[in-house]
Amino acid sequence: MQSRLLKIIEEAERGRPMTVEEMTDIFATDDEDIRRTLFEVADRVRHKSVGDAVYLRALVEFSNHCRNNCSYCGIRPGNRQVKRYRMEPEEIVEALAVAHRLNIGTAVLQSGEDLWYDTGKIVWMIREIKERYGMAVTLSLGERSYEDYQAFREAGADRYLLRHETSDSELYARLHPGMTLERRLLCLRRLKELGYQTGSGNMVGLQGQTYLSLARDVELVRDMRLEMAGIGPFIPAEGTPLSDAECGTLDIVLREVALLRLNSPLLMIPATTAVATLDSEGRQQALQCGANILMPNFTPLRYRESYRLYAGKICINEGTEQGIEAISGILSSINRSVGKGPGHSLQTPGP
Numbered sequence: 001m002q003s004r005l006l007k008i009i010e011e012a013e014r015g016r017p018m019t020v021e022e023m024t025d026i027f028a029t030d031d032e033d034i035r036r037t038l039f040e041v042a043d044r045v046r047h048k049s050v051g052d053a054v055y056l057r058a059l060v061e062f063s064n065h066c067r068n069n070c071s072y073c074g075i076r077p078g079n080r081q082v083k084r085y086r087m088e089p090e091e092i093v094e095a096l097a098v099a100h101r102l103n104i105g106t107a108v109l110q111s112g113e114d115l116w117y118d119t120g121k122i123v124w125m126i127r128e129i130k131e132r133y134g135m136a137v138t139l140s141l142g143e144r145s146y147e148d149y150q151a152f153r154e155a156g157a158d159r160y161l162l163r164h165e166t167s168d169s170e171l172y173a174r175l176h177p178g179m180t181l182e183r184r185l186l187c188l189r190r191l192k193e194l195g196y197q198t199g200s201g202n203m204v205g206l207q208g209q210t211y212l213s214l215a216r217d218v219e220l221v222r223d224m225r226l227e228m229a230g231i232g233p234f235i236p237a238e239g240t241p242l243s244d245a246e247c248g249t250l251d252i253v254l255r256e257v258a259l260l261r262l263n264s265p266l267l268m269i270p271a272t273t274a275v276a277t278l279d280s281e282g283r284q285q286a287l288q289c290g291a292n293i294l295m296p297n298f299t300p301l302r303y304r305e306s307y308r309l310y311a312g313k314i315c316i317n318e319g320t321e322q323g324i325e326a327i328s329g330i331l332s333s334i335n336r337s338v339g340k341g342p343g344h345s346l347q348t349p350g351p
């Protein structure tokens with residue numbers, strides 16, 4: 001078993017994609033040598049395929065209103081403890097001025113699924129960000145109509161993040177009342193078709209999730225030729241039906257990051273906030289087994305405590321400057337540099 005899995009990892013380094021069964025076995029093994037080799041090889045492939053630069057993405061979490069009632073999420077409408085907020089479009093664009101001054105090349109606009117921000121408001125923000133700052137624009141607004149995706153793209157949006165959360169359609173349906181995995185994947189296909197650099201990703205450690213389904217998460221990102229994937233541990237959120245459930249583990253998150261890097265060498269992979277929340281060394285470790293992106297938070301401090309997707313979320317009391325200092329510290333400690341420019345995906349869009 002050991003030599004078989006080591007051979008599979010070596011072959012992946014030379015470009016052979018893994019089968020779902022092989023990936024399942026890599027998630028499941030308790031052999032330390034294999035785990036160490038997996039991380040080392042993924043770090044090498046990251047170095048060779050996307051280099052040592054870590055690109056920064058300036059995140060603004062601009063509204064915590066949401067029409068979906070996902071059972072894991074701290075800002076689900078069913079959570080009555082949450083103070084709701086909406087930032088005005090001008091305030092959102094203004095929040096990114098600091099990021100622009102710090103030479104960060106990408107703005108990420110994220111919110112709950114909040115249709116108060118109609119087509120016109122989103123289009124206005126995209127244009128303003130482009131005009132004032134010349135930054136790349138990433139949207140993370142959930143499921144919207146084809147017409148909206150098209151209008152945002154025409155206004156200049158470059159990228160879209162829409163996690164598939166889990167590739168197990170039954171688990172997906174249980175966690176997301178009234179929603180389907182099928183619809184999610186349709187949105188992702190539309191985004192790709194419209195020419196967005198498209199990102200997905202999943203949580204790790206959901207109750208009922210198997211190694212087989214995590215292997216399928218990696219396969220989905222590869223087979224859809226997605227440009228980006230964000231992976232984080234599930235962390236219970238207060239005031240939700242899953243508030244007493246167990247967290248996902250750092251180990252399995254890191255294995256997935258490594259498998260994504262081996263199977264989609266040019267993928268943009270963030271070391272996520274959830275990883276940092278779970279373990280103070282989590283981001284460093286993710287960056288050393290495949291990840292190449294960090295997403296510093298530029299949400300004005302007064303709103304941050306209300307965008308608590310899960311318990312203990314970091315950066316809630318920390319100013320933007322402190323966040324950037326923490327990032328500089330992390331990068332110099334692991335000999336990595338800050339990426340310059342927009343940091344677009346190097347992948348070709350594909351068929």
Ligand code: 5AD
Nearest residue numbers: 072073163233234235236237309310
């Ligand atoms: N634990 C971890 N991640 C979560 N997200 C939402 N709630 C939680 C939670 N309790 C993640 C989802 C979503 C992203 C914005 O945050 O994957 O896509």
